[in-house]
Amino acid sequence: MIHLLLFLLSALGFGLLCLARDRHQRDLVGRKLATGTSKRLRGGGFLCLLLAYAIAGVGLGWARGTLEWLGQLSAGALLIVFYLARLSSRKSSAR
Numbered sequence: 001m002i003h004l005l006l007f008l009l010s011a012l013g014f015g016l017l018c019l020a021r022d023r024h025q026r027d028l029v030g031r032k033l034a035t036g037t038s039k040r041l042r043g044g045g046f047l048c049l050l051l052a053y054a055i056a057g058v059g060l061g062w063a064r065g066t067l068e069w070l071g072q073l074s075a076g077a078l079l080i081v082f083y084l085a086r087l088s089s090r091k092s093s094a095r
Contacts (some may be wrong), residue, residue, distance in 0.1 A: 006056055
């Protein structure tokens, strides 16, 4: 169960970091968000990634937890990248 939690926190963290970027804001929201909102999204993304690291370390031990965290970070980032690529291809085919 901890693996699923780590994956979800990682995907959420990378999703928030993605939304903090101007380019992705226009793609996902349709407009640029306020600077304060972008900073809060960035902070929330980093907080999710750090929380996942802490949970992995405490739950699995710091040596194994770090490896699990890195693996789940990769999987979460890959999910977001595939989602953005799919969204981009849908928008280009609609034009």
